[in-house]
Amino acid sequence: MRVPLLDLSAQYDLLAEPIRREFDEILRTQNFILGPKVEEFERALAEYCGARHAIGVSSGTDAQLAILMALGLAPGDAVITTAYTFFATAGCIARLGATPLFVDIDPATFNISPAALAQFLQRHCRRNAANQVIDGAGRTVRAIIPVHLFGLCCEMDPINEIAARYELTVIEDAAQAIGAEYPSKAGMRQAGTMSLVGSFSFYPSKNLGAAGDAGAIVCDDDGLAQRFRIFRQHGMEPRYFHHFIGGNFRLDALQAAILKVKLPYLNRWSAARRAVADIYREEFSRSRLTNRITLPAEPYRERGLTNHHIYHQFVIRTPRRDELQQHLTARGIGSAIYYPLGLHEQKCFAGLGYGPGDLLETERAARETLALPIYPELTLEMQREVVDVIAEFFA
Numbered sequence: 268m269r270v271p272l273l274d275l276s277a278q279y280d281l282l283a284e285p286i287r288r289e290f291d292e293i294l295r296t297q298n299f300i301l302g303p304k305v306e307e308f309e310r311a312l313a314e315y316c317g318a319r320h321a322i323g324v325s326s327g328t329d330a331q332l333a334i335l336m337a338l339g340l341a342p343g344d345a346v347i348t349t350a351y352t353f354f355a356t357a358g359c360i361a362r363l364g365a366t367p368l369f370v371d372i373d374p375a376t377f378n379i380s381p382a383a384l385a386q387f388l389q390r391h392c393r394r395n396a397a398n399q400v401i402d403g404a405g406r407t408v409r410a411i412i413p414v415h416l417f418g419l420c421c422e423m424d425p426i427n428e429i430a431a432r433y434e435l436t437v438i439e440d441a442a443q444a445i446g447a448e449y450p451s452k453a454g455m456r457q458a459g460t461m462s463l464v465g466s467f468s469f470y471p472s473k474n475l476g477a478a479g480d481a482g483a484i485v486c487d488d489d490g491l492a493q494r495f496r497i498f499r500q501h502g503m504e505p506r507y508f509h510h511f512i513g514g515n516f517r518l519d520a521l522q523a524a525i526l527k528v529k530l531p532y533l534n535r536w537s538a539a540r541r542a543v544a545d546i547y548r549e550e551f552s553r554s555r556l557t558n559r560i561t562l563p564a565e566p567y568r569e570r571g572l573t574n575h576h577i578y579h580q581f582v583i584r585t586p587r588r589d590e591l592q593q594h595l596t597a598r599g600i601g602s603a604i605y606y607p608l609g610l611h612e613q614k615c616f617a618g619l620g621y622g623p624g625d626l627l628e629t630e631r632a633a634r635e636t637l638a639l640p641i642y643p644e645l646t647l648e649m650q651r652e653v654v655d656v657i658a659e660f661f662a
């Protein structure tokens with residue numbers, strides 16, 4: 268039996284009717300740019316995640332770029348983030364002439380390690396006369412970007428405490444974690460809303476996927492939200508009067524409409540993904556594989572949360588990862604490596620001066636992790652096939 272890594276067609280079959288109705292209406296009115304469809308989706312999204320404002324943008328990457336532009340990131344600045352993430356997180360920093368500074372991950376969750384973050388600031392940064400945080404090369408450290416990887420929130424309480432101590436801005440990359448909850452000391456909080464500003468991606472394969480590229484920015488501050496809206500349209504307000512150098516980061520009405528149709532289903536889909544994850548756990552333990560592979564950690568499971576993990580990916584690890592993937596491919600089972608290289612080892616960042624051994628846990632994760640098929644419509648039979656084929660490999 269073939270088991271694809273992801274199959275989006277079942278979700279479309281469920282929602283084809285309402286999506287087509289929305290598209291027909293937009294095509295009839297020819298209202299493609301911003302307008303009521305975008306505003307309706309922005310309101311629904313803000314309400315869903317408990318933020319005061321949501322600003323629809325053209326992609327998750329553009330959300331991050333617009334945020335950093337609006338916050339005035341410039342050459343000579345630096346931003347601390349993780350190297351175990353999709354390229355965009357660091358790419359947006361570098362595109363503005365600023366420098367990404369990488370700290371290592373927690374090997375259990377793959378998220379940025381608060382201990383490594385604290386250590387980096389303590390050992391490699393100092394305060395100047397103006398009380399700014401300066402790194403070893405004299406750059407001004409402006410912000411920290413934690414990434415809620417694979418659908419699990421970072422440990423935001425310690426991250427926010429460290430950031431407050433150094434007066435650094437925190438910007439969440441919540442591209443993979445829409446709806447994921449965190450048991451903060453202040454109560455349950457959702458990914459993207461635990462810091463100054465957060466970003467989402469609605470790339471088709473994300474848990475809430477558009478029919479193309481789309482993204483959003485969420486924040487609570489009224490002035491900041493207005494600033495993001497202006498940056499989304501070439502820094503323009505009103506039309507043809509440019510306060511800032513922004514970009515075209517608008518969300519299409521067609522994308523907003525499909526996202527608005529899908530949003531009410533998101534919690535159901537996340538619950539279905541968790542059920543798939545639970546079945547994997549049972550089947551792997553029944554097949555006595557839990558000493559061969561490491562299953563994803565669920566640190567917030569027993570803390571009274573619903574979306575303690577939204578399983579954007581179900582990622583296992585084994586030192587025999589490459590052989591295992593070959594075996595799965597040969598048997599028609601989809602899998603993927605997120606990510607084969609830490610960003611600090613990417614060719615385009617060679618100029619940053621990192622080398623092998625600088626981020627040991629990131630490098631080990633890049634060698635050992637493998638994402639298995641997970642989506643709401645994955646059947647028990649398909650999951651058993653995945654586990655059987657893995658058992659066969661280790662037999």
Ligand SMILES: *Cc1c(COP(=O)(O)O)cnc(C)c1O
Nearest residue numbers: 326327328353355442468469470
């Ligand atoms: C998908 C993703 C992005 C970029 O989103 P796009 O919508 O593809 O531009 C950024 N960061 C992370 C962690 C992602 O997974």
